[in-house]
Amino acid sequence: MARALYIHWPFCEKKCPYCDFNSHVRERVDMEAWQAALLADMRAEATQTGGETLTSIFFGGGTPSLMPPRLVEVLLCEAQEVWGFDPNIEITLEANPSSVEAANFADLAAAGINRVSLGVQSLDDDTLKWLGRLHGADEARAALRTAGEHFERVSFDLIYALPGQTCQKWSAELEQALDFGSSHLSLYQLTIEPGTRFATDVRRGAFAPLDDEEAAELFALTQQRTEAAGLPAYETSNHAxxxxxxxxxxxxxxxxxxxxxxxxxxxxxxxxxxxRHKKPENFLSAVAQRGHGVAEQRLLAAPEKASEALLMGLRLREGLDIAHLEARFGIPQTDLVVPHKVAQYTDQGLLWQVGSRLGVSAEGRPLLDGLLAEIVADALVTT
Incomplete structure (x- = not known):
């Protein structure tokens, strides 16, 4: 049964040119209607996933910090009522570091949020403007300080491997980030996602992405600096x-x-x-008609579940237990991963094995996507 709950708030003040998330800009949002719809959707989901208390809740988006703190509080009260909370529950809300949203941090903390994830993205004004962000660097620094005053745990995001970015420039920005003393950083390389404005810009020749070799140097620098600062990567892009x-x-x-x-x-x-239905209006209509926002529900075959578990688990520094996957999904280990490929890349130092536990080494992390394509068994990939 589910022990974690994700709540999606789909609205933003502006669509960022790199973003391919389910986010929408609307002139007006009927908060009463959204409160009723989200509560109904939550209750419907709880009937399918009850039985265990929640250990984590995550408000994502979109821009959840645009939600009125009272709405956040109502949703948390309902979640506690229908599921129950673990005594050490982690309740995270994604927020933009604008002064307007930072003004709500005290009320959001009072509503029950104990961890915030700030979408800083850069500590440089020119870069923030290019990324289409609505806040400035000083505003972001102020929001980080305010967040530290109100929340038990603070994380923030930065984007690197930008066009023309050098190791020197990124190193200086990363040092600024580490100086804030946050216990968690999410450091993402810029990815040009299909359907975004940046994808159109690249196609038209407005800019060229950083080449792979230069991006790999920045990735290595990121791993070294965060490790030295006591925030090692526990997942490819996340450091704590x-x-x-x-x-x-x-x-x-x-x-x-x-x-x-x-x-x-x-x-x-x-x-x-x-x-769930993606378009906000379709979601509201579905909840009004059926009492929930589910657009699709399908039973996953064992090979598909095993493939997902491998692709997710091998992103982690801790790796995963192949024997456990065999028992969980009823698929022999030799049908989960390609043994000779695993042996080959282990010998090369790109993978590591301890008993039945398998993981990607620090040297292999920059090559993760290629390694996964090589070692995950074809029977899983083609399912």
């Missing part, structure tokens, strides 16, 4: 002090069950994959 890892995202990477509500939210529960 030991014990401060994001518990909610670990649910995904360890392939544990989670419930997802709100427009476009995904879920994995009891062997089923769920997907």
């Amino acid at each position: 002090r030991p014990g401060e890892e994001g518990r909610h995202n670990l649910t995904y990477w360890r392939y544990q069950d989670y419930a997802g509500i709100g427009p476009g939210a995904h879920g994995r529960r009891g062997g089923f994959a769920t997907l």
Whole structure:
């Protein structure tokens, strides 16, 4: 049964040019209607995933910090009522570091949020403007300080491997980030996602992405600096002090069950994959007609579940237990991974093995996608 809950708030003030998330800009949002719809969707999901108390809740988006704190409080009260909370529950909300949203941090903390993830993205004004962000660097620094005053745990995101970015420039920005003393950083290389404005810009020749070799140098620099600062990578792009890892995202990477509500939210529960309607208006209509926002629910075959578990678990520094996957999905280890490929890349130092536990080494992490394509058994990939 699900022990984690994801709540999606789909609205943003502006669509960022690199973003391919389910986010929408609307002139007006009827908060009463959204409160009623999200509560109904939550209750419907709880009937399918009850039985265990929640260990984590994550408000994602979109921009959840645009939600009125009272709405956040109502949703948390309902979640506690229908599921129950673990005494050490982690409740995270994604926020933009604008002064307007930072003004709500005290009320959001009072509502029950105990961890915030700030979408800083850069500490340089010119870069923020290019990324289409609505805040400035000084505003972001102020929001980080305010967040530290109100929340038990603070994480923030930065984007690197930008066009023309050098090791020197990124090193200086990374040092600034580490100086804030946050216990968790999410450091993502810029990816040009299909359907985004940046994808159109690249196609038209407005800019060229950083080449792979230069991006690999920045990735290596990132791993070295965060490790030295006591925030090693516990996942490809996520760095934390030991014990401060994001518990909610670990649910995904360890392939544990989670419930997802709100427009476009995904879920994995009891062997089923769920997907809510993405367009906000369609989600509201579905809830009004059927009492929930589910657009698709399908039973996953064992090979598909095993493939997902491998692709997620091998992103983690801790790796995963192949014998455990064999027992869980009823698939022999030799049908999960390609033995001779695993042996080959282990000999090359790109993978590591301890008993039945398998993981990607620090040297292999920059090559993760290629390694996964090589070692995950064809029978899983083609299912």
